[in-house]
Ligand code: ADP
């Protein structure tokens with residue numbers, strides 16, 4: 223497998239996803255002026271003119287990113303598109319096309335792929351995106367879906383992860399933690415079902431959580447809203463891995479610190495009650511849960527009045543100098559350093 227047999231072996235799980243990407247891409251030399259941004263943001267940014275092209279790709283693997291025992295294929299198709307569109311919106315852009323590549327084992331009949339594509343087509347229709355190509359191949363085990371999304375943004379509107387400045391406000395859309403809890407609820411029902419196949423799933427109290435896990439919506443509306451409010455964020459990222467790791471991406475790339483106030487983190491009532499029931503801390507779930515596909519962005523303080531009244535947007539803190547680090551200010555007014563969360567699967 224390795225060309226140099228004497229080389230020592232480093233376990234990937236010891237490095238983690240972000241360090242691995244950094245390691246593999248650190249020596250890339252860009253050959254083209256038109257590659258404005260390569261590795262390191264939610265999308266690559268390409269172009270020579272006032273209109274830039276955005277490109278992003280994500281790979282979903284059965285057993286790692288989805289479990290077909292509770293993920294209907296139609297939802298999976300829809301979600302696979304959302305995951306990609308979310309990255310385009312995180313650049314303040316609009317998504318135009320996708321390509322879809324799949325690898326499937328012979329366990330899947332035609333009808334299964336029709337369902338998957340019903341979800342993909344629905345996402346394309348809802349979000350006005352054209353499906354323009356892809357690739358189809360077989361796999362020895364399970365299903366893999368790789369979607370690439372292509373979008374565009376006016377040069378003057380593009381927002382990177384690296385533009386946050388001290389005193390900017392840190393803003394998050396929607397609410398956090400529900401998708402992760404939805405997954406926990408579905409996992410629990412799966413275990414009940416494995417013991418007793420006649421058991422009826424009990425999901426009524428968790429409908430919002432399950433919907434957030436199975437049918438996330440990318441925040442196209444926020445890009446439009448910010449345009450209408452005439453607010454251009456100074457930095458932006460989508461929340462796919464959990465609030466804490468996205469905050470750290472912005473801080474690292476912008477070379478700043480931040481203060482995030484625990485009591486400002488937006489949580490749905492169902493998240494709060496389910497956390498109580500499961501005896502887990504709702505802040506931990508919001509910080510580390512992931513798959514929310516909300517947007518996290520920073521704005522200059524003078525834009526505060528423009529966003530203040532909007533129920534979709536919560537100011538959760540502000541940007542500080544780099545040497546102050548990334549801090550969570552707890553309800554008890556303690557300062558805790560924000561660390562990247564430790565879910566072991568690579569996302
Ligand atoms: P996101 O969660 O926003 O999709 P990722 O954390 O997956 O972003 O990726 C971070 C950056 O690293 C992106 O610019 C992505 O294109 C790049 N990247 C990820 N994996 C690879 C890889 N295997 N080779 C080259 N670039 C990669």
Ligand code: MG
Pocket residue numbers: 263264308309312459460461462
């Ligand atoms: Mg992203």
